[in-house]
Amino acid sequence: MATIVEKTSSGIIYKASQQRDFPQLDLLSLLFDSSACGAKEDTVVHADAADPSKAVSKAQLRHLVKRLAYTLRQRYGIGQDGPEKDVVLCISSGHFLLPCLFYSTIAAGAIFSASSPASTATELAGQIKQIGAKLVLCNEDTKEVAAAAAKLANIPGSRVLVLGSQPHLELTNLEQSRPIPISTKTLEWQRITDTKALENSIICILFSSGTTGLPKMCRLSHTNMVSQACLVLDPAREYEKARGRDMSADYRTIAHLPAAHIAGVQGYFVNSFYVGGTLYWMPRFNLVKFLEYSKKYQITTLVSVPPIYLAIAKSPLVTDQFDSVEWAVAGAAPMGKELQLAARKNLGKGKAHLTQTWGLSETTGAMTTMPRGIDDETGSVSMLVMNGRARIVDDDGKDVEPGQAGELWVKGPNVTKGYYMNDAANKEAFVDGWFCTGDIGLFKDGKFYIVDRKKELIKYKGLQVAPAELEALLVSHAKIADAAVIGVDGEETEVPRAYVVAGDATLKAEEIVDWVASKVANHKKLRGGVVFIDAIPKSPSGKILRKELRQLAKRIDKGSKL
Structure with missing residues (x-):
């Protein structure tokens, strides 16, 4: 699955050295009916990490999905006017039956969407209105926010369903405490095999971060989600089979990231099920509990984000909890090679494979992945997924030579067809x-490297400085627990400033500035200084919230001028 470079009349194209077919099936048929899915009928596919007696097998889940789909259709009219007419919006913390809500929404013929469990009532109400949700789903942890948002969005309480904490599926609504009867009758989902229909369908819509204006709504189809699972996981399964191992039997992992983002929706609802192992659900990330469950269930696979790998590398609480881990992947943001190597020492007794992936909601998750059997210690984000293509272009849209940095453009069956009800965003994207x-x-030595988000680059006297590069360097310092970098005004240009969480009380700002200066080019020095803070603000999915740091910088700089 190496990436090759082709110079064509239309540009410099990067693509996987191998292409492969994947099942032309709708997502539910892939998971519940197809032999391609690794889960057996009695496989426990989802379980509660705190109480594993709360669990559901593939066979149980299939029947439950059909019953709930019937209830959604008959009681709430979901999908009665045809497929893709209705949107069901979910806001929930982690729950072992949360995937059932996802599958049932699709089975009823509707579009599933999700809001971060950290959303405020105002934010959630805005998303309800923006997407035109016909029904809101939540759980006990998010009930208050959902109720307040529904009121702001003029959604009746009877159309806000609350998932209970019982070991069986139980739903109530805001207007009655009695459980809503889940029909014993079943609704069969629409089986689709037509390639164009699969490509053009919409089964899921995810909100972008919305750093400017209203959040964009990313459309995902059956093809997007099926291809993502098959093109990434089938080669891994074949690699293990060739070595006499059953990937499904050895797969155990923990759902610890929010299921409102692509890592949760694709990773937890689809990929884990498709592999065929057990996924243990936490309501939210808690390091102590995460360590406890990782050891208790002897997890073999870990897919997480750099802040959690930073904790694995640096927390004194981490001892032998990850000794059973064989395969680990980092995503959502680039991770420096120093952190990658440090975290790996605490995974699988130092023998686990820890690689990086790169992708977005718009690519249904991974656009790059490292083939099994290949290690990388250079900090790359691996190689293109099968059937994927890429270009690297300058600000004028012209291809740059391999080895030079530019904006990544991509194509592939996992790439979205566009944004929901947003022609302007589609023209721009x-x-x-x-x-x-x-x-x-x-692109270098057969692998891709991410410099940073285009909009995050700091421009110092016309020279570009990537915050991610400086952040990777900073967290490699023995006395720094975490760090983030932004650009601030200075020297009549933009200069890098570091916000640092000290891991040692003796650490001084001058020490950091001098240490960084000894390791980077002149234009990358921390001319904006160092500010110590208690914690780096991050989104639930682990991305640094630079907007909050910029606001902090304005307050600090304004105060210094008084």
Whole structure:
């Protein structure tokens, strides 16, 4: 699955050395009916990490999905006017039956959407209105926010369903405490095998971060989600089979990231099920509990984000909890090679494979992945997934030579067809069928490297400084627990400033500035200084909230001028 480079009349194209077919099936048929799915009928596919007696097998889940789909259709009219007419919006913390809500929504013929469990009532109400949700789903942890949002969005309480904490599926609504009867009758989902229908369907819509204006709504189809699972996981399964191992039997992992983002929706609802192992659900990330469950269930696979790998590398609480881990992947943001190596020492007794992936909601998750059997210690984000293509272009949209940095443009069956009800965003995001990712990267020695988000680059006297590069360097310092970098005004230009969480009380700002200066080019020095803070603000999915740091910088700089 190496990435090859082709210089063509239309540009420099990067693509996987191998292409492969994947099942032309709708998502539910892939998971519940197809022999391609690794889960057996009695496989426990979802379980509660705190109480594993709360669990559901593939066979139980299939029947439950059909019953709930019937209830959604008959009681709430979901899908009665045809497929893709209705949107069901979910806001929930982690729950072992949360995937059932996802599958049932699709089975009823509707579009599933999700809001971060950290959303405020105002934010959730805005999303309800923006997407035109016909029904809101929540759980006990998010009930208050959902109720307040529904009131703001003029959604009746009878159309806000609350998932209970019982070991069986139980739903109530805001207007009655009695459980809503889940029909014993079943509704069969629409089986689809037509390639065009699969490509053009919409089964899931995810909100972008919305750093400017209203959040964009990313459309995902059956093809997007099926291809993502098959093209990434089938080669891994074949690799293990060739070595006499059953990937499904050895797969155990923990759902610890929010299921409102692509890592949760694709990773937890689809990929884990498709592999065929057991996924243990936490309501939210808690390091102590995460360590406890990882050891208790002897997890073999870990897919997480850099802040959690930072904790694995640096927390004194981490001892032998990850000794059973064989395969680990980092995503959502680039991770420096120093952190990658440090975290790996605490995974699988130092023998686990820890690689990086790169992708977005718009690529249904991974656009790159490292083939099994290949290790990488250079900090790359691996190689293109099968059937994927990429270009690296300058600000004028012209291809740069391999090894030079530019914006990554991509194509592939996992790439979204566009944004929901947003023609302007689609015109901006696509050029001749290529999706413009907004990420700056380069290709070197057969692998891709991410520099940073295009909009995050600091421009010091015309020279570009990538915050991610400085952050990777900073967290490699023995006395630094965490760090983030932004650009601030200074020297009549933009200069890098570091926000640092000290891991040692003796650490001084001057020590950091001098240490960084000894390791980077002149234009990358921390001319904006160092500010110590208690914690780096991050989104539930682990991305640094630079907007909050910029607001903090304005307050600090304004105060210093008084």
